[in-house]
Amino acid sequence: MRSGPGLRHDADWVVSRGYPLSVLGRKGSWLKVRDFENDRGWVLRSMVNRTPHHIVVSNVANMRRSPGTNSRIVGRAKYGDVLRTLDRRGAWIKVRHERGTTGWVARRLVWGW
Numbered sequence: 001m002r003s004g005p006g007l008r009h010d011a012d013w014v015v016s017r018g019y020p021l022s023v024l025g026r027k028g029s030w031l032k033v034r035d036f037e038n039d040r041g042w043v044l045r046s047m048v049n050r051t052p053h054h055i056v057v058s059n060v061a062n063m064r065r066s067p068g069t070n071s072r073i074v075g076r077a078k079y080g081d082v083l084r085t086l087d088r089r090g091a092w093i094k095v096r097h098e099r100g101t102t103g104w105v106a107r108r109l110v111w112g113w
Helices: none
Strands: 022-027 030-034 040-044 053-056 060-064 073-078 082-089 092-097 102-106 110-112
Touching (some): 082 102
Antiparallel strands (some): 022 030, 053 110, 082 092, 092 102
């Protein structure tokens, strides 16, 4: 992510593949974006894709076998973990962790789309 729309601007930080961002604006081939912590910057449009991901915003998010708090916990994700979005059902999201674990997490514990 850069401080402005162009290669002449400093790269402030690097985000991992799938890192969810919210688009705030556009300038040419650049997107002005923000992340879940409200950090803002610019990314080249060709470097992003529309594959849905979420990021954990709670200290720990239990990943469950099915959507619901009575379902068995199959894994845990921690603050800042990026999760690939697979499905949505009401207040629950089915995700895949980068470690390969698949499960359902409560939507209130994550940010993204």
